Amino acid sequence: MQIRKYEASNVQEALIKIKNDLGPDAAILSTKRVRSGRYPLVEVTAARDNNYDRTKHRKEETNLDIASLRGEIDDLKALMLGVKNGELIELREALNTFFDTVGMSKKAMYGGQLSRIYYYLIARGISRQRACRLINTLKNNLSAGGVGDYNAIFKFVVGLITKSISVTNGTKVKRVVAFVGPTGVGKTTTVAKLAACFTLEKKLKVALITADTCRIAAAEQLKIYAKIMGLPVEIVSEKKEFKRALNRFADKDVILVDTPGKSRNDKDYMEKLRDFLALDIPVETSLLLSLTSSQENMLDTAARFGVMNYNNIIFTKLDECVCFGSIYNVIDQVGKPVAYITNGQNVPRDIEKADPAKLARTIMEDRLN
Ligand SMILES: Nc1nc2c(ncn2[C@@H]2O[C@H](COP(=O)(O)OP(=O)(O)OP(=O)(O)O)[C@@H](O)[C@H]2O)c(=O)[nH]1
Ligand SMILES: [Mg+2]
Structure with missing residues (x-):
C-alpha cells in the first residue's frame, strides 16, 4: 500500500491530481482544510495498491475512449439520416x-x-x-x-x-428555339431581346409563339413586344395549335417560343411541356437560370428540367448576381453549353452571346462588361 498527501485549492482539483497520479482505484483516506480565505488550500490523503499497473490502466482508458468515440460516431450517423439535404449542405460548409x-x-x-x-x-x-x-x-x-x-x-x-466553359455555336441555331425555366427567370424578356437582335442585327425573318396561356396577361406581354418590333405572334395552348402556328410561319428563319414558368417542383408540368415541344422537326431548347437564385437552386432546377433534355443554358440577371463563382460551379456540374448571358432589363440591349474568356474574367474579377 502506498500513501500520499495532495494539496490543492479545492477537493475537486486534488481528486484530479490523485486520479492522474495513483489511478482511478486510489482510496481517499482523509480530507483536511489547511487554509481558508482568499487562497484556500485543502489536503487530501490517498492510498493505492502497489500492484497498480499504470500502462495497463492507460490502455484500458484508451479502449474506453475509442468505444465512446465509436458511440458518438454512431449517434452522428443516426443524426445525419434525419438531416435534410439543405441542412446537410450547411453542415458540410460549416465543417469545411x-x-x-x-x-x-x-x-x-x-x-x-x-x-x-x-x-x-x-x-x-x-x-x-x-x-x-x-x-x-x-x-x-x-x-x-x-x-x-x-x-x-x-x-x-x-x-x-x-x-x-463550352458555349453554343452561334451559326448553328435551329429554326425553332424554345425557352423554358422557372417562374420569373426572364423567359419572355429574353425572347423579346433575341427577337430584336435577330431582326435588327442578323436581318433574319423572325416570328414569335407563346405557349403561356396560364397567367392572365402573360401572352399580352409578348404581344406588346411583338407589336413594337412589328413581328408576327401566335398564342397557342395545345399542341395542334402549336403545329398549326409553326406551319403558318413556314417562311420564317427563326421562330422563338416562349413557355409558361412554373415551379420546378411541378413534375406534371415538366412532362407536359416536354411532350408539347417534342415535334418531328428539331427544336432547340434553352433552359434559363437566374443568377439571383442560389447555386443549390440553380442546380436543382437544372436537374429537374433534365427531363426535357434541354440543349443549352442561358444565365439571366448577371447584373444582380452576388456570387460569381457559382456560375463556374453550375457550368461545370451541369455540363451543357452556355448560349447567352442577360445582364439587365433593357430590351434589346442587355443580352450577349456567351463568351468563355469574358465569363471566366467575370467569375474571377466581378467584371460585368
Ligand atoms: N435585372 C434583371 N432583370 C431581368 C433580366 N431579365 C429579365 N429581368 C426582369 O425579370 C422580371 C421577369 O421577367 P420575365 O421575362 O417576365 O420572366 P419570365 O420568365 O417570362 O416570367 P414568367 O413568365 O412569369 O415565368 C422582369 O421584371 C424583367 O424585367 C436581367 O437580365 N436582369
Ligand atoms: Mg413570361
Whole structure:
C-alpha cells in the first residue's frame, strides 16, 4: 500500500491530481482544510495498491475512449439520416470552413501563392473541390518559379476556367428555339431581346409563339413586344395549335417560343411541356437560370428540367448576381453549353452571346462588361 498527501485549492482539483497520479482505484483516506480565505488550500490523503499497473490502466482508458468515440460516431450517423439535404449542405460548409480555419486541410497541402489563390477562389464562391482541382492542374503545369508568381497563377487560372466553359455555336441555331425555366427567370424578356437582335442585327425573318396561356396577361406581354418590333405572334395552348402556328410561319428563319414558368417542383408540368415541344422537326431548347437564385437552386432546377433534355443554358440577371463563382460551379456540374448571358432589363440591349474568356474574367474579377 502506498500513501500520499495532495494539496490543492479545492477537493475537486486534488481528486484530479490523485486520479492522474495513483489511478482511478486510489482510496481517499482523509480530507483536511489547511487554509481558508482568499487562497484556500485543502489536503487530501490517498492510498493505492502497489500492484497498480499504470500502462495497463492507460490502455484500458484508451479502449474506453475509442468505444465512446465509436458511440458518438454512431449517434452522428443516426443524426445525419434525419438531416435534410439543405441542412446537410450547411453542415458540410460549416465543417469545411472549420477545417480551413484551423488549417487542417488545404492549408497544409498548399503553401505560399497557391494557398493565396486557393482562398481567393473559395471567396469567389468556387467550390472547394473545384478550387482544389484548379490548383492541382496549376501545380502540374507551372514551373517552380511560376508557382511563386501570383499574377502568373491568376492568369493561368483564368485560362483554365476559360477552357472549361463550352458555349453554343452561334451559326448553328435551329429554326425553332424554345425557352423554358422557372417562374420569373426572364423567359419572355429574353425572347423579346433575341427577337430584336435577330431582326435588327442578323436581318433574319423572325416570328414569335407563346405557349403561356396560364397567367392572365402573360401572352399580352409578348404581344406588346411583338407589336413594337412589328413581328408576327401566335398564342397557342395545345399542341395542334402549336403545329398549326409553326406551319403558318413556314417562311420564317427563326421562330422563338416562349413557355409558361412554373415551379420546378411541378413534375406534371415538366412532362407536359416536354411532350408539347417534342415535334418531328428539331427544336432547340434553352433552359434559363437566374443568377439571383442560389447555386443549390440553380442546380436543382437544372436537374429537374433534365427531363426535357434541354440543349443549352442561358444565365439571366448577371447584373444582380452576388456570387460569381457559382456560375463556374453550375457550368461545370451541369455540363451543357452556355448560349447567352442577360445582364439587365433593357430590351434589346442587355443580352450577349456567351463568351468563355469574358465569363471566366467575370467569375474571377466581378467584371460585368
Ligand atoms: N435585372 C434583371 N432583370 C431581368 C433580366 N431579365 C429579365 N429581368 C426582369 O425579370 C422580371 C421577369 O421577367 P420575365 O421575362 O417576365 O420572366 P419570365 O420568365 O417570362 O416570367 P414568367 O413568365 O412569369 O415565368 C422582369 O421584371 C424583367 O424585367 C436581367 O437580365 N436582369
Ligand atoms: Mg413570361
